Amino acid sequence: MRVVPVTECGFSTVWGAPMKGGACCPIKIPRAAGTKQDLCSQDFASPLLVGCRRLSTFCNMRIRIPNLWNITGRRPSDVNSTPDVDGTPDVDGTLDVDGTPGVDGTPGVNGTPGVTDGLQAPSEEQPNSVPLTFVENLEKFRVYEASKLLIEREESLFGEMSETETSEDHQEEVANLHADYTKLLERVQYILKGSMSVGLRDVSVENLSSAVKAVCQEEERYQAWKEKNRTPPTWRRRSWKEIHDSLLLDLTTERLVVLPTTPPDMKESLQKEVNHMGKQLKEDLFWVVDVVKLYYPPHMDICNSYARMYHQVLSNKVKGISDIILVDEDVRFLLLWVNDFYPGMLQKPELTAEIDTEALGKLLSQKDLEPLEEQYLSKQQSELMTYISRVLEEEEQRWKDEEEPQKEDGYYVSPVAYDIIQLINGMVTSTETVVGDRHKAQSITCELSSLMERFKVFHSSIIRKNKANSSAYIKANLGCIEQFRDVLENNGHLFTEDERGKCLGIVAEMKQSAHAYLLSPVHDSLKSHYRKLGTKDWLKKSVFEKLLENIETKMQDLQGLTTPCHQELIGQFHREVAVKYLSRLLKGEVKLKNQEQQEEAYTVVKDNAETLHKLFSTMGSREEWLKDVLTKIAEVLKLQDLPAIQIHVATLGSCFPDISVKHVSALLKLKTNVSKADRKTVKETLSDILNEPHTDNAPAFFSQVQVK
Template identity: 30%
Template sequence: MMFQGFLDQHPVPGTLDFLGHTPSLSFTSEVDSEASISEASSEDLAPPLEAEVAPERHRVEAVKSKEKKKPRALANMLNMFKGKKKKGSSPSSAQPEPRPGPGSPAPTVEELKAALEGGRLEAAGSLLVLERELAALASAGKLDAEELVRRQSKVEALYTLLHSQVQRVLCRPLEAAPERLHQALAVVAEQEREDQRAAEAGPGAATLVNTRPRHWLQQWRHSVAVVASERMGARPAAHTEGRSEVEDAFLHMGRTMKEDLEAVVERLRPLFPAEFDVVATYARSYHEHFAAHVAALAQFELCERDAYLLLLWAQNLYPNDILKSPKLAAELQAVSLGSLLTPKQIRSLEATFLSSEVANVKGLMARALELEAQRWAQDVAPQKLDGRCHSELAIDIIQIVSQGQAKAENITPDLGKQIKQVLLVELAAFLRSYQHTFDEFLERGKQLTNYRANVIANINNCLSFRTSMEQSWPIVQDPRRHLLEPLSELRSHGFDTLLQSLFLDLKPLFKKFTKTRWAAPAETLEEILTTVGRQLPKFWELQDCFREELMEAVHLHLVKEYITCLSKCPLVLKKEEQQQQLARNILANAEAIRLFCTQNGSPATWLYPALPKLAEIIHLQDLNAIKMEVATYATSYPDFSKGHLSAILAIKGNLTNSDVKSIRNILDIDTGTQEPFRPLFSLIKLG
């Protein structure tokens, strides 16, 4: 889940550190209810309403034909006030119906008031009967308007008191005893049924104020909304270092909503009747507050961090870690709370995030390269890792790009895909900039003490870049041109720099071949290989793969320079024995070069035939055999030109001009080879 470990990703907002305590779900304050209770006190409640109603009952029997049992229930409610229960009744019933004998007195208004003030919700049934009795009297026209208003005010005062007591229970449902909570819920449910009955019966007497529907269930839902607003809007207990006020507020709201809804699901849902839809009621209230807070923030021009925070919560943390958390997912699936942000707001914030995050990544990469170049210029020696020169630049760059992509993926996988393509373009641009900066260092830093070590460190960097790109971002479209080509050029330029002094030392040695007219080729080659061997330890700080590449470059240079000397050889050997002797010398030198380079790690097997095949051309005397050998050679080395062939054939002084021409024409035949090849003869300049 995103919450776990989220605080460790600076500057990403932190984890919801959900507490294990049970939240106290409370409704609005009871000030309004307490203030209205006074309406049922003193003189308003002085005359017992039932005492005045009783003498009229025999006159309104026809009107109350459907309620014949109500007076008996009302009369026997007094026994309940005195602590007597109907035998077999449920303790959680809000409207017990005792069956006393005929003539039992009904509770007085004062008795009902005392019962309600004592929190005895069982009195709700008697109060409902009083309300109906009063409506019946009004309909029968047995009391004048003033008396009806006076009595109705007493009934309403009692209802205010009842509502207050019900609210006292429902305002903290987790603290109420289950039986008492059942009673309060039953009172609300009965009031809803009475609202419906009154609506079906139509308008009552004109002299009575219409008090139905009372909408107690609707008021309860409103109270839940107020609770949600108070709970979610409370200031966090303490500010956490490293987090903004907006982050603290979001963490507080997320933690509060998750914990409170879990308490509703686990403890309230089993107790509340289905018509209350308790889980959905609480969930919608908390969601509406959360969404309103987010929508309000979205109206402002947000900083990069807060814009990311809104997207992260709206697109990931809220739907996945709260709504789909294990304890809530099944319960909230049918509620359809929706998103904290509108699609338009999400698109706008995503565009802002992508733009700012790409710019941020670009700036961080540029800064990392700037600091690295400063270390080169200040002649700071690179680190050593397992005996290899090491630079943190590649690690820093890959981490910067990866974090940018991870931030987008934290919001949604789709946003991660979008930013990935843009970041790869920026990475390619960075690598080109890196290559140019490195080239400038190669030119300007030659006199620095740690010049060679820093060159090696940057060549080694190419491995880290290449490995990370291949593993983290499989590239399908022309990867060499966009990403790997700058690294290849950087590595090639680094090799050229490292080998420059070696190749300069070898140049006069190779010239000995022509100066001595190949009189002692074995001794000259031995001197060349000894010189190379002395300098190879300088390259041990390269990564193994790059040391092999560098050794291949040395191998290529030895073969190339040997062919160059052979092509510029002033020898013209007319005798077959002379040509065969030269061929034997070339074969011996070729084997010495191959053995030396192979032992030192060169993987350039493609260079093995280069010298032996030329020796074979020099050795052969049959014209057709020479032609076949030339054709085969040109297949292995497509850049073997007529000029190079002519230089080799010039050694064979027993060939006529016509023979040379016919052999050269072999190279005009198109072999159809289209495969890429490694250059060899194109590196050999004969002019």
Template identity: 30%
Template structure:
């Protein structure tokens, strides 16, 4: 009867679309035995284990036949997953069967040689192309899995070169490919950081560095075109019309970003949030760069108010997009606005020191650029503030874990020269 059930399934598979799936999943028969048939026989017959043994033998014969039939990679993966995970963990340990079947007497579904051959066929290149989360389930011997994962570092290096070459090309499907790549990068990272014994610390660090470079490469595909257009969006920033509010610079910018973000709607949430976080930083970097490289002295109180309003609008935009990890950028902008608002030299000095301690990469060129925007400070005040920031601004640098920001804001050298000349007059 057991053999006839499997033969019937095999015949159905020849005409059906499910292939190996229906050929293997006959756990319903065992559940029927335990739920409806078992109590019809005397206990000493142990009908459940009798049926389980017969099914196990028939399964083994059928699997041996399938394993020797020249399976494609997907079928090979499915068969290994079924043998090493689904059958022992999902079927024999089903809540209705757990503890009722003597699994120790069943033995292996495939002979060791056949199983080794099947796993060898499922080589490491195919594993990497597939799902890493599935890998440990497919390969029963984790030492074999470890021998494969040691090749990840060289593979990722080659993969990185391929991705970098691809994004340089003119491909119509580049965005869809990069979106898939970002998902793969996330899976790789989860897999590698979760490994405890198969990778050395040096290998893990090398893999993570390569993955970070891959991630940056993918993000640049979406962000670089936007970054180029930001220069146009910020053209009227720090002008009298921006200061008066007659030019909605930030409102226009956010409308532009809203249109661009529609291209990211189908990204996985985690990937999308990361890309948005980078975009948020890029926007604020461009904003601060425009501010620090300006040659104009304008009303400081009005400028401080406008910067604060802009920071709130930008933060609200990204918060509405569920990007909350980068909201510190708005707080940083408000701190810069406070530096402009304050007029007392000592208060200005304390505020700049506070910013320097929060962001140890705030350099003297940035401090000079900020001070050059203020009109109420004497040359002596400016020298004193700069010196105090140098002496006191990095006291907490060794324990500070704030992200780098100001090191990404380049202050043009020619503007520095002009500002230095102003400070001496």
């Protein structure tokens, strides 16, 4: 600014601040009245120059207001004439609290020059290089950076000073730092809580990443303080990892809270509550393994941490439900949920890839499960026995009403076995799913043998009363017996071993009595033909042929059985005819005095064995080994040399261990040319063979042949 005297007007003109277009604005200064001296000679310019300079500075700052942020680190909205609490300069040039100079170049408290003295004003293109303050970082959810700033302040306070100095001389700074740590923790907690919102609606992924890094950073600082031999500040007396885990536990608890409802009944309320918790847990665990884990370091094992917490919270809630008195349907639902639905949910591939589900264990302890299982198993057992009793009662009533059993494809059938087997299979299988233990599920059949005994009594009553429809019912029962035996032998997982053994014994007795009932009339009609076996007439072919003709005729009475049952019955008939044949032969009514008669008898027995086998095989028998028995007997009749007889009898003893010395003695007595001494020698040979160990799979035959 320059001053130019203008004497002709009585004014001095001062060229002040530039106007628009670059011209200076003239300012006229009046002379002092009553003075003779030119006012221009007086020093009025200095005060005015100072005022103009301040005006110019203000205008420049208003023009460059965006650049103010680059200098002060503060937003334009924060511009005022009061000092900042953080010590940054105000735009009006007044002193900041910390004494740093104002931006107009006026000196600060310590006399340092202003930042604009002799320097060009900062340009608009200058980059933003001033870091954010702690408060600003918190506002932007940059908690990791905010944590760094607090650690720097903490290190400044506690790094070089003694514990006494810190506590006595810097109480205000310590209190402020404590307050800031509280704010930091609150912001971290807010972010972590928001991280479980699906889609991270409440926080961004950057916020979550920053919060996790802050937790790790503060945990490292906590561990560092533990290694120091001094009292840590208040905010360092608890692990941030523990705080983090405690927060997540509270969070999982909140996530599994069911909103209060007023359903029509308690059953709906309980099931709705448990299903809600299960659904929420599933969604949250999938969210953790898909999204949340991406922002946690591997050493924190966040997937398993969340899984353990959810498991613990859910376990506590389910235990609380199980402690109240529950109706049977609720007990079943709770057990099914604990043993099937929940483990099945955890076995999803997406979860097992990240979570050690096996380490979580059962949702309820065995102690908590026992009363529930006891109530449920008792109910299942009672229902199963009731249903089976009802099936038997219905069959007994049909018998009393003299109804004929149904026929399917020409076979007599009964629904008893099918219905009972379906009941057992369905209830044991469902029980195993509910309680999660096969052995416990089997226990509901522990009274099955008593019901099978009841069926056996009914079966015996049919035989004893021998009504017109008894034969049809027994044939239908044989089908039931076959089905029971099949399921007992091939589906042992449905029964306890003890009950299985008892029931197999019962059905075997029932089959034997059924076969005897059906075959006894046939044998009675064949008695006259059996009597001629082993006699002189027997050596004539016509005797045995008539027996076969009558057998074939009587077999028609054995129709009406299912194929497996028919085969077993015909096989039993085959064995019984062979037994009667040999029994009649060993009675010794025919004497074979010489080799010729013995060879003739050999031929007859051999032919009879082949013919009998052919007939019964045609009718369905599978007892092929019976032909071999009679053929070996025939060979003994033909042999003449003692050593050969010994070898053959020894073979008989090896193949059929139930043969006795009496059987061999009776057979040799048919050959009158064998001396008593030779018979003794052969019997001793047999005894030696029988004393040797034998396999138990040899069929029993000779034990049924009675000899004197």
